[in-house]
Amino acid sequence: MDKKGPVKGTDMNALTIWHDAAIGIRDGVVVWIGSSEEATILETTQTINANGRLVTPGLVEPHTHLVFGGSREKELALKQQGVPYLDILKQGGGILSTVRATQEASYESLLEKALFHLDRMATYGITTLEAKSGYGLDRDTELKQLRVVKALNEQHPLDIVSTFLGAHAIPVHYKGDPEAFLLEMSEMFDEIKQENLAEFVDIFTETGVFTVPQSRRYLKKAKEKGFGLKIHADEIDPLGGTELAVELGAISGDHLAVTSYEGIEKLANSNTIGVILPGTSFYLGKDDYARAREMIDAGAAIAISTDFNPGSSVTENLQLIMSIAALKLKLSPEEIWHAVTVNAAHAIGRGDVAGSITVGRKADIVVWDAPNYLYIPYHYGVNHTNTVIKNGKVIYERQGLR
Numbered sequence: 007m008d009k010k011g012p013v014k015g016t017d018m019n020a021l022t023i024w025h026d027a028a029i030g031i032r033d034g035v036v037v038w039i040g041s042s043e044e045a046t047i048l049e050t051t052q053t054i055n056a057n058g059r060l061v062t063p064g065l066v067e068p069h070t071h072l073v074f075g076g077s078r079e080k081e082l083a084l085k086q087q088g089v090p091y092l093d094i095l096k097q098g099g100g101i102l103s104t105v106r107a108t109q110e111a112s113y114e115s116l117l118e119k120a121l122f123h124l125d126r127m128a129t130y131g132i133t134t135l136e137a138k139s140g141y142g143l144d145r146d147t148e149l150k151q152l153r154v155v156k157a158l159n160e161q162h163p164l165d166i167v168s169t170f171l172g173a174h175a176i177p178v179h180y181k182g183d184p185e186a187f188l189l190e191m192s193e194m195f196d197e198i199k200q201e202n203l204a205e206f207v208d209i210f211t212e213t214g215v216f217t218v219p220q221s222r223r224y225l226k227k228a229k230e231k232g233f234g235l236k237i238h239a240d241e242i243d244p245l246g247g248t249e250l251a252v253e254l255g256a257i258s259g260d261h262l263a264v265t266s267y268e269g270i271e272k273l274a275n276s277n278t279i280g281v282i283l284p285g286t287s288f289y290l291g292k293d294d295y296a297r298a299r300e301m302i303d304a305g306a307a308i309a310i311s312t313d314f315n316p317g318s319s320v321t322e323n324l325q326l327i328m329s330i331a332a333l334k335l336k337l338s339p340e341e342i343w344h345a346v347t348v349n350a351a352h353a354i355g356r357g358d359v360a361g362s363i364t365v366g367r368k369a370d371i372v373v374w375d376a377p378n379y380l381y382i383p384y385h386y387g388v389n390h391t392n393t394v395i396k397n398g399k400v401i402y403e404r405q406g407l408r
């Protein structure tokens with residue numbers, strides 16, 4: 007997958023595949039790629055024999071809500087009764103219940119909990135990911151979440167790209183005055199920049215949360231301060247968040263489950279990447295899956311993600327999402343592999359360092375218990391990783407039964 011930019015439209019169907027290949031790694035970096043036969047000339051200190059298994063770039067996960075307090079298993083019964091996601095939020099549950107738990111949680115407990123989920127992501131073959139704040143909705147708790155992400159990035163082998171999502175919901179004491187709340191969040195931009203706590207600013211543009219004009223004003227301020235932009239767009243109601251993402255030159259528009267035809271057209275003619283989260287449609291029991299097929303056919307660049315969070319998509323398993331993308335989004339296996347590697351990396355500003363096995367890049371590589379790349383979306387719901395290599399080091403190996 008030695009590609010220069012995001013892979014768009016029909017190009018998403020063309021994978022670079024080597025048969026019987028070998029990869030040389032030195033000091034954590036890929037220094038050589040060739041055939042196994044040619045590789046016999048290399049002098050090595052350690053050899054990993056993939057024994058005919060599939061080998062790919064480490065997966066890139068472009069949209070997670072990694073750091074949060076508590077859990078929301080009680081909402082499952084409400085979902086079964088048909089209570090809509092936005093109604094649960096309106097009643098002070100949903101995101102707002104995780105906000106309360108996150109405000110109460112100590113920095114240490116949030117770090118420990120996020121570390122658990124992060125380790126699990128690594129075992130599923132993820133080597134780079136994005137993580138958002140957004141369960142604080144006040145200065146101190148948002149900073150607490152962002153500092154947890156920063157610490158994890160420094161101490162954990164996985165690379166984490168940080169996004170400030172202070173505008174994730176309207177806190178109870180700001181009900182009726184979302185503008186004042188957005189002002190408070192935007193007043194944190196300088197501090198976040200100075201402490202280098204986030205690269206991107208994100209907002210939930212949705213009915214009952216933030217309108218398109220409010221989102222535009224807020225994101226313009228963020229852009230002026232030098233942040234890249236992301237939008238939770240057109241997840242439940244087609245407000246036009248996708249169009250806004252394109253208008254503002256956002257690096258990605260995320261969700262896009264109910265994006266309009268006009269929005270699809272605009273996305274296809276832009277450099278904004280559509281980050282599709284089909285696990286969310288599945289987990290919220292909805293019939294609306296993003297029309298990713300039409301987006302690609304129109305020429306857009308698409309990535310896919312778990313949207314790992316405690317409410318709308320509670321899974322770290324990006325391989326499962328690859329299966330859902332095949333069955334519900336009707337993406338081809340080739341499109342799916344681009345969507346979890348090179349395009350996902352571009353969606354979080356890491357297109358030049360992650361998402362492909364290229365000479366000169368860090369060796370982020372997965373050996374799979376699979377005979378070929380078609381196999382992963384096909385055999386669904388389980389973990390296929392055999393060996394996960396990050397920066398040239400084995401960080402996970404499947405163990406047999408004891």
Ligand SMILES: N=CN[C@@H](CCC(=O)O)C(=O)O
Pocket residue numbers: 071100101104210238241286313315316317318319
């Ligand atoms: N939709 C908004 N935010 C998250 C869900 C957060 C939650 O329910 O806790 C999402 O991307 O789906």
Ligand SMILES: [Zn+2]
Pocket residue numbers: 069070071238313315
């Ligand atoms: Zn999200």
